[in-house]
Amino acid sequence: MIVEFLLNGEPATARIVSPVSLLDVLRDQLELPGSKNACEQGECGSCSVVLDGEIVCSCLVMAADVGDSEVVTVEGIGGDGLTPVQRAMHHSGAVQCGFCTPGIVVVAADLFARNPNPTTLEIKEALAGNICRCTGYGAIIRSFEKLARETS
Amino acid sequence: MHFHHPTTLADATQAVAEGATPLAGGTDLMVEVNFRHRRPEHVVGLRKVEELGAWEGNRIGAGVTWRRLEHGGPQALAEAARTVGSPQIRNAGTIGGNVVTASPAGDGLPFLVAVDAKVEVMSAEGGRLVPWDVFFVGVKKTTLAADELVTAIHLPESLPERQAFGKVGVRSAMVIATVGCVVTRTDDGKTTVGLGSVGPTPLRASRAEEMISSVTRPTESDLAEFQKMVSDEARPITDHRSTEEYRRHAVGVLARRLLERCLR
Numbered sequence: 001m002i003v004e005f006l007l008n009g010e011p012a013t014a015r016i017v018s019p020v021s022l023l024d025v026l027r028d029q030l031e032l033p034g035s036k037n038a039c040e041q042g043e044c045g046s047c048s049v050v051l052d053g054e055i056v057c058s059c060l061v062m063a064a065d066v067g068d069s070e071v072v073t074v075e076g077i078g079g080d081g082l083t084p085v086q087r088a089m090h091h092s093g094a095v096q097c098g099f100c101t102p103g104i105v106v107v108a109a110d111l112f113a114r115n116p117n118p119t120t121l122e123i124k125e126a127l128a129g130n131i132c133r134c135t136g137y138g139a140i141i142r143s144f145e146k147l148a149r150e151t152s
Numbered sequence: 153m154h155f156h157h158p159t160t161l162a163d164a165t166q167a168v169a170e171g172a173t174p175l176a177g178g179t180d181l182m183v184e185v186n187f188r189h190r191r192p193e194h195v196v197g198l199r200k201v202e203e204l205g206a207w208e209g210n211r212i213g214a215g216v217t218w219r220r221l222e223h224g225g226p227q228a229l230a231e232a233a234r235t236v237g238s239p240q241i242r243n244a245g246t247i248g249g250n251v252v253t254a255s256p257a258g259d260g261l262p263f264l265v266a267v268d269a270k271v272e273v274m275s276a277e278g279g280r281l282v283p284w285d286v287f288f289v290g291v292k293k294t295t296l297a298a299d300e301l302v303t304a305i306h307l308p309e310s311l312p313e314r315q316a317f318g319k320v321g322v323r324s325a326m327v328i329a330t331v332g333c334v335v336t337r338t339d340d341g342k343t344t345v346g347l348g349s350v351g352p353t354p355l356r357a358s359r360a361e362e363m364i365s366s367v368t369r370p371t372e373s374d375l376a377e378f379q380k381m382v383s384d385e386a387r388p389i390t391d392h393r394s395t396e397e398y399r400r401h402a403v404g405v406l407a408r409r410l411l412e413r414c415l416r
Binding site for chain 1: 175219325
């Protein structure tokens with residue numbers, strides 16, 4: 001079957017022959033490897049995307065289910081140059097190996113779009129589903145605290 | 153692969169009647185697919201069926217997500233919703249999916265059993281309302297027929313004034329319950345206790361409920377007795393997440409703390 005949807009603002013088409021995840025289709029068919037494949041069970045958040053306005057784990061979305069939906073991946077966040085979230089992470093050294101970074105960018109962009117001035121607790125809750133195996137949480141959270149202060 | 157994308161309940165139940173596997177938030181089904189435990193080639197996606205997302209008063213559509221319950225559900229159900237997975241999981245996972253998966257650790261289930269919820273199911277032939285204790289029959293086993301779809305959860309007309317949810321796990325976020333519990337108490341003392349992860353299905357601690365419901369102002373010794381009775385009524389096992397002994401102990405302590413919260 002052919003699935004047509006809006007991907008990062010552009011019409012996209014995927015050929016689906018089995019019940020694969022949206023993550024697999026993004027990475028293997030649509031050449032968008034920003035969303036990472038790690039746990040395949042919704043635990044790690046490294047595959048986070050925005051589906052019809054809500055952040056979800058793309059590994060838990062069946063690709064066949066996104067027909068007529070709108071998907072935004074990390075590649076579709078921002079335009080030229082760094083977004084405020086990306087700049088905050090860059091300036092605060094909130095990236096170590098980088099594997100969790102795309103998922104965190106997607107989730108933090110969603111957080112700041114909804115709440116430009118989150119508290120530390122709100123930042124931590126928003127990131128509860130994003131695991132950093134470098135355990136670099138301190139720098140990640142500090143970068144967003146700083147961003148929250150700047151935008152308040 | 154054959155995928156239905158219905159927007160009406162009638163089309164959804166028709167697809168189920170034709171043998172399609174229902175897919176709601178995908179937070180359980182897709183894990184099985186990703187781990188190669190299942191490979192459904194005929195699927196009906198329920199995300200765009202508006203009737204399933206409807207939530208009016210005490211009838212909560214099966215497609216209502218944890219995210220929505222977290223912000224507008226009855227107190228203990230909202231508290232439970234807030235502990236489900238992560239924001240990403242709560243945006244996708246649904247109350248109907250929790251019921252259909254029927255995991256002993258389902259975070260929504262202690263509340264549903266504590267308030268005697270009924271499960272609304274529908275097939276192309278018609279619908280029925282199933283009491284929770286008829287619906288859940290074992291670990292991930294329900295009496296839902298192959299051609300039926302869970303369409304809503306019915307809560308009673310009036311809910312207890314006081315409700316509290318608690319969960320024990322290895323961390324406070326993104327964790328599957330080692331023990332889950334909801335205690336409710338009405339202003340005239342009627343108390344219910346719903347337990348999760350301490351038996352093959354969610355359970356009620358009926359004897360503990362009866363004892364504490366008859367006590368207007370529980371004393372320290374009443375609370376201790378209540379705790380012990382809840383522990384005794386639990387039917388936990390030892391598995392990869394915890395031991396029988398720990399679960400039995402923890403569920404009593406948790407129920408007592410939640411009761412104390414209801415009494416405050």
